Each structure stands twice: as C-alpha cells, then as structure tokens.
Amino acid sequence: MRHLSDTGHGEHLIVHIGRDSRPRLTSQPLTTIACKPHHALVRPAARVDDCTLRMLSPSETAxxxxxxxxxxxxxxxxxxxxxxxxxxxVNVAHWLAKRLLPSLA
Incomplete structure (x- = not known):
C-alpha cells in the first residue's frame, strides 16, 4: 500500500472532516472512505499560521x-x-473470497 509521504516537516496527520475529527497518523488505518471528500491531510506546525490542510484527492482515496x-x-x-x-x-475482498471459496467447492 502506498503511504502519503512526509515532507520532512514532521509527521502528517489525517483528519476525517465532519465525523471523527481525531487526527490519525498516516501510518494508521483510516475511517471509512466516503463517496465525498471527507479526509484531509494535515501538516502540524508550532504556529497555527504555519499549519496546512488539504483534502485528499480522488487518486489518494483510491x-x-x-x-x-x-x-x-x-x-x-x-x-x-x-x-x-x-x-x-482489495485486502478485504481477498479475505472474504478466501473464506467463501470452500463453500463453493
């Protein structure tokens, strides 16, 4: 799995806007991916004015x-x-298919 990379300014965080605003490290599992942009990549900084926030792109959610x-x-x-x-x-579909396969044989 590709990870959103760190730019050297400290660990990035992911925030789910509107539901569970607790920040997660980019190395942690995300909350459910919705059909609308709800996840934002946050770069924390010592000063609020230096923090950045941007929504994940469709390719990043994919x-x-x-x-x-x-x-x-x-x-x-x-x-x-x-x-x-x-x-x-993909990993969930693979897990499910492995468990269903014996019942299809």
Missing amino acids: AVQRFPATHSMSGTVAQQYTQAGNAVP
Missing part, C-alpha cells in the same frame, strides 16, 4: 482503498470520489 497506482478512474471529480468510496478494499 490508493487508500488499495487500487494499484496504475489504475485510472474516469468521470468527474465527484464521480471519482464515488468510485473510490463505493469500492471494497
């Missing part, structure tokens, strides 16, 4: 859902957020 870096999404930005938000993460 990366969180474990889409490969080569995966291409189409449609508007809103449609791309919906595609990532409606997806089942």
Whole structure:
C-alpha cells in the first residue's frame, strides 16, 4: 500500500472532516472512505499560521482503498470520489473470497 509521504516537516496527520475529527497518523488505518471528500491531510506546525490542510484527492482515496497506482478512474471529480468510496478494499475482498471459496467447492 502506498503511504502519503512526509515532507520532512514532521509527521502528517489525517483528519476525517465532519465525523471523527481525531487526527490519525498516516501510518494508521483510516475511517471509512466516503463517496465525498471527507479526509484531509494535515501538516502540524508550532504556529497555527504555519499549519496546512488539504483534502485528499480522488487518486489518494483510491490508493487508500488499495487500487494499484496504475489504475485510472474516469468521470468527474465527484464521480471519482464515488468510485473510490463505493469500492471494497482489495485486502478485504481477498479475505472474504478466501473464506467463501470452500463453500463453493
């Protein structure tokens, strides 16, 4: 899984805007990825004026859902957020399929 990289100014945090605003380290699991932009990348700093906050892009939300870096999404930005938000993460789908396979045999 790709991780959002640190720029050398300290560890970045992820905040879920509007639901659970407790910050998480980028190395921790995120809350549920929604069909709209709700996750923001925060770079804390000693002074509030030096802090930065930006929403995750559709490609970053797809990366969180474990889409490969080569995966291409189409449609508007809103449609791309919906595609990532409606997806089942690859590791979850794999786990589920392994448990269902014996019942199909």
